[in-house]
Amino acid sequence: MSDEAVATSPEQQRALEAFYFREARLLDNRQFRQWLALLCEDIRYLVPSRVNVQVDNRQRDQEAMLSVERELEGEDSRGCPIREEGYLQLTLRAERAYKINAWAEQPPARTRRLVGNVELLAQEGSQYRVISNFHLAYTRPGCANALYSGQRRDLLLAAGSGFRLQRREVVLDYAEIALPTLGLLF
Amino acid sequence: MLTGSAGTWRPADLVNGDASLISRRCWTDPQVYALEQRGIFGRAWLFLGHESQLRNAGDFVQAYMGETPVILARGGDMGLYASINSCTHRGLPVCRADHGNARRFICPYHNWSYTVEGDLVSIPQEHALQHRPDKRELGLKRVPRVASWRGLVFGSFDPDIIALEDYLGDMRFYLDAFLQRFPQGIEFMGAPHRWLLDANWKLPVENQLGDVNHGAFLHSAIIPREAQDTIEALGYSVVTAPGHGATFRLMPEDAPVDEVAWGMEGLGGLLGGEEVQAYLRDIQAQAAQRVGPLRARMKGLTYGVYPNLSFLWSNASFKVSHPRGPGQVEYWSWAVVPADAPESVKRALRTNYSSFFGPGGLLEQEDAEVWVQQFRGSNIDHADDHPYFYGLGLGEERPHSELPGLVSVTANEFYARHFFRRWRDDLQAAREDR
Numbered sequence: 001m002s003d004e005a006v007a008t009s010p011e012q013q014r015a016l017e018a019f020y021f022r023e024a025r026l027l028d029n030r031q032f033r034q035w036l037a038l039l040c041e042d043i044r045y046l047v048p049s050r051v052n053v054q055v056d057n058r059q060r061d062q063e064a065m066l067s068v069e070r071e072l073e074g075e076d077s078r079g080c081p082i083r084e085e086g087y088l089q090l091t092l093r094a095e096r097a098y099k100i101n102a103w104a105e106q107p108p109a110r111t112r113r114l115v116g117n118v119e120l121l122a123q124e125g126s127q128y129r130v131i132s133n134f135h136l137a138y139t140r141p142g143c144a145n146a147l148y149s150g151q152r153r154d155l156l157l158a159a160g161s162g163f164r165l166q167r168r169e170v171v172l173d174y175a176e177i178a179l180p181t182l183g184l185l186f
Numbered sequence: 187m188l189t190g191s192a193g194t195w196r197p198a199d200l201v202n203g204d205a206s207l208i209s210r211r212c213w214t215d216p217q218v219y220a221l222e223q224r225g226i227f228g229r230a231w232l233f234l235g236h237e238s239q240l241r242n243a244g245d246f247v248q249a250y251m252g253e254t255p256v257i258l259a260r261g262g263d264m265g266l267y268a269s270i271n272s273c274t275h276r277g278l279p280v281c282r283a284d285h286g287n288a289r290r291f292i293c294p295y296h297n298w299s300y301t302v303e304g305d306l307v308s309i310p311q312e313h314a315l316q317h318r319p320d321k322r323e324l325g326l327k328r329v330p331r332v333a334s335w336r337g338l339v340f341g342s343f344d345p346d347i348i349a350l351e352d353y354l355g356d357m358r359f360y361l362d363a364f365l366q367r368f369p370q371g372i373e374f375m376g377a378p379h380r381w382l383l384d385a386n387w388k389l390p391v392e393n394q395l396g397d398v399n400h401g402a403f404l405h406s407a408i409i410p411r412e413a414q415d416t417i418e419a420l421g422y423s424v425v426t427a428p429g430h431g432a433t434f435r436l437m438p439e440d441a442p443v444d445e446v447a448w449g450m451e452g453l454g455g456l457l458g459g460e461e462v463q464a465y466l467r468d469i470q471a472q473a474a475q476r477v478g479p480l481r482a483r484m485k486g487l488t489y490g491v492y493p494n495l496s497f498l499w500s501n502a503s504f505k506v507s508h509p510r511g512p513g514q515v516e517y518w519s520w521a522v523v524p525a526d527a528p529e530s531v532k533r534a535l536r537t538n539y540s541s542f543f544g545p546g547g548l549l550e551q552e553d554a555e556v557w558v559q560q561f562r563g564s565n566i567d568h569a570d571d572h573p574y575f576y577g578l579g580l581g582e583e584r585p586h587s588e589l590p591g592l593v594s595v596t597a598n599e600f601y602a603r604h605f606f607r608r609w610r611d612d613l614q615a616a617r618e619d620r
Contacts, residue, residue, distance in 0.1 A: 047546060051377040054286030078529075079376020080521040080536045083546045088457065092408070092548060099407040104551040142559060144384065176516070177381035181554070182546035 005119040017118050019156070019163045020132055024113035027185050032094035035185065036087075040157060040166040045090055047083040047170045047182060048074035072171065082172075082182055093185065104181065109140040111184070126158040127166070134186065143180050149173045150186060197221075197613040205603035205610070206577030210564040212606070213386035218613070219512040225616025226493050226609070227252030229344045231353045233495040233506050234258045234268055237337040238373040238525060239285060244302050247285045247377075250508045250516070251341060256329060257281050257291065258339060259302040266334060268341045269304030269326035280326070284377040291326075300326055336365045337372070356426035356590035357491055360434070363481040364499050367448065367473055368524035374504070375536055378518035381545040385557035386564070387494060387509035388609075390517055393553055394498065394505060395490030396423050396431045396601030404552050408542075417487065423601055425583065426591035428608035429492025431601040434499070435485040443470050446485060452501060452538030462534045465527055480588055490601070492608060503539040513561060519544055576603055 008016075019038075026035045050071050059065035073079025083089075096102045117133040136148040155167040170186045200209040200218065212218060234249040235258045246259035248271070255271040257280075271279045273293035280291035280300055290307065292299040299308045304326035312318045331342040333350035335358070340350055351358070365371055383390075393400070398421065402414040420435040437446045444463075447470035449455040455466055473482035486499025496505040502523065508516040521536040521544075542549040563569075579598030586593040594600055 049377065049379055052282060052284045054283035054288070073376045075533075077376060080379070080540060080544075082379060082544060083540055084537050085541065086457070089453070089541050089548070096407050096548070102407040102552075103404060104555040142562070143555075177379070177545050179381070179545075181551040182381075182544075183548060183551045 003121070005121055006123065008120045012120070013118070015162070016120060016128070016130055016156070017115075020115045020118060023165075024115050024134075028111050028113055030097065030108060032097050032185070036091060036094050038163075038165055039087060039090065040164045041087050043087055043090065043165060044075075044167045045083065045085040045170075046075050046081055046168065047172060047186070048072035048077075048081045049079055050172065050174060051079070052175075068171065074169065090185070093183065104183075105140070107141050109138055109143075109180075109184075111139075112137045128154075128156040128158065128163065130154045130156055136184070136186065138180065138184070140180065146179050148179060148184070148186070152186065197610045197617065201606045201610040202573075204577075204580060205606040206575070206580055207573040208576050208606055209573045210566065210570060212609075213388060213561060213564040214512050216512055219509070221613045221616050222509070222609075223252055225612045227254075227343075227509070229342070229347065229612070229616075230493050231331075231333070231340040231342045231347060231350055232493075233491070233504075234332070234339045234341045236372075236374040236504075236520075236522075237266075237334060237339060238371075240266070240339075242287060244287045244289055245285075246281065246288060246302060248281065248283075249341075250506075250518075251329065251343065252509055255279060256341065257302075257304075257326075258332075258341070259288075259304075261303040262301070265303075266332050266339055267303045268329035268332045269300075270329070272326070273298055274306065274324045274326065275309075304328055336361070354491065355430070357430045357432070357489070359481075359590050360424065360426070360432040360484075360486075360489060361497070363434075363477055363484045364448070364486055364497075366477050367469060368526055369472075369476075370525040372522045373525040373532070375521045375523060375532070378506075378520045379544045380516055380518045382510070383515040383517055383554055383557055384513060385515050385554075385561040386512055387507040387515050388605075389557040389560055390505070390507040390515060390553070391490060391494050391496065392602050392605065393557070394488045394496030395429075395605060396425075396433050396488065396596070396599075398423075398433050398487050398596045399599075400556075404556060405549050408548055408552075417596060420485075421487070421596040422589065422593055423583075423596045423598060424586075424589055424591045424593050425601050425604045427492075428604035430490065431604070432489045432591075433487040433596055433601075435487065436480075437483045437485055439483065441483070443467055446470055446483060448485065448499070449502070449535055449538060452535070453541045454534040454536065454538040457537075458531070458534035461528070462531050465524075465531045469524065487596075490605075492605070498539075498543060501539050501543050502535065503543050515557070576606070 053070050074081050114135045115132050119131050122129040132152050138146040150172040153169040156163040157166050200212050232251045235247045239247045240260040243262050249256045249258050256268050257271045258268045261267045273280050275298050276295050278293050278295050280293045290299045297310045306321040306324045329341040330345040335350050401409050424432045444450050447466045449466045489497040494507045503519050505519040510516050521539040523532040523535045582598050583592040583594040583600045
């Protein structure tokens with residue numbers, strides 16, 4: 001993946017950020033059905049597993065030795081990503097939240113997402129490759145508080161005056177998963 | 187039940203005769219925990235990994251035996267070796283990667299280096315000294331017993347423990363219903379998902395050992411009532427030996443192949459398309475020949491092997507509940523897939539696990555929540571005189587003409603009573619040894 005951002009106009013940058021800010025607000029306000037409306041129906045939603053890899057001696061003294069990609073067991077790996085989902089699983093997650101017996105979130109979590117470092121990496125036609133960082137503060141009765149942090153690698157499709165999410169890969173920052181659940185909508 | 191000051195209790199105070207009453211302290215007391223480390227994790231066969239992770243000489247994976255970090259490796263002679271991951275000089279871990287392939291493990295502090303079998307080969311500073319230590323005495327501490335059955339590798343700190351095959355006993359009959367179903371057995375996919383839970387290690391174990399009955403209640407936001415009805419109508423719960431258990435559905439002889447075949451009911455099977463479904467039907471078509479007609483009709487749910495290995499057949503995952511003190515679990519889980527399946531089919535099938543289980547799973551987030559809450563409840567001192575009721579179905583289990591072990595309906599909690607009877611006896615034996 002190229003890691004250089006491309007030039008964007010202030011309007012384009014603002015439009016991308018507006019999409020992410022609204023998305024964060026919908027999720028924090030638990031308006032999950034409205035969040036679903038931001039997704040393409042062929043969405044791929046991925047959370048790679050993050051492993052402690054052996055140093056490759058041939059890569060010593062090179063940036064590649066410390067590459068984040070080496071730590072990820074993702075979609076194309078022979079490992080097992082933590083999540084590989086489509087519209088069906090995301091709908092199950094969203095709809096489950098409104099059932100009175102969804103005990104893992106009852107009473108519901110109070111969350112606050114801060115999204116930043118929004119960078120457009122490429123644009124081809126109506127498709128935008130965008131990365132962003134997030135912090136997600138999580139508190140729920142009967143549960144330890146948690147702070148999530150990560151990077152989202154998205155493909156957005158221009159749709160009307162805004163965007164739709166077509167693909168998201170969430171790179172979570174953890175060494176040990178000391179977090180209440182990785183089943184959230186990041 | 188449990189009375190008296192700390193240090194005066196006996197295991198029989200925690201678990202009554204038929205294990206229908208169990209003290210909350212079983213999950214919370216530091217002295218109980220210390221006795222478990224010695225009496226259970228110091229003696230039992232403990233799951234370390236799978237041979238599919240160790241194909242070549244030098245391949246290694248990390249594992250734990252209780253709280254003890256262990257490196258499991260394929261040696262130069264292609265044997266399996268398990269060594270404690272702690273340098274004999276100053277105690278640092280000599281291996282930091284989750285898995286990989288190595289010729290040497292090297293301690294960062296003074297570069298003492300070891301072979302993958304655990305033998306010490308070099309002490310750099312010795313060249314400046316007149317007296318050179320005997321390296322044969324200074325290898326990594328070896329786990330005295332390592333054994334493999336059907337590719338599942340176990341280790342034990344007890345040099346005199348019974349053979350692994352005998353330890354597993356009749357659980358092999360039930361494990362084989364899955365493991366032998368596939369022409370080349372199974373394969374573990376990648377590093378385990380490992381996450382920390384503020385709970386006691388026995389809570390995930392008990393859940394996976396036979397508690398399919400909670401599905402209709404805890405998971406009712408996800409699992410449709412009809413699926414639970416099928417489990418109740420066709421479900422069996424089996425205890426082959428105390429602490430080992432299996433639950434499964436025995437499908438009718440005339441059930442359509444799509445209803446019997448493993449994997450079809452998971453999201454990977456449902457959404458995987460023609461290729462995946464054709465593979466799963468083909469496997470089911472061979473099942474009677476491979477595992478016999480009875481086991482061909484088995485559609486597994488959850489299994490447990492004493493003390494802390496679980497196998498979730500329905501969602502194809504192996505799990506180990508590692509203790510981290512009375513109040514924390516480091517829970518490991520792997521997706522497992524048929525070794526002979528095409529790569530694309532393996533990738534589709536691993537989502538049978540990850541959609542519902544693991545740290546992000548739709549169902550397991552609910553299980554994790556109740557383990558944490560049960561642990562909290564178990565800490566309520568003023569309820570110590572009210573032990574938990576484990577008596578559902580007491581004495582209703584029976585031998586069966588075709589299924590080895592004691593057999594009952596899934597609502598019978600005998601799997602947990604048998605577990606805690608063995609647990610109590612192991613603790614008592616450890617106490618008498620002191």
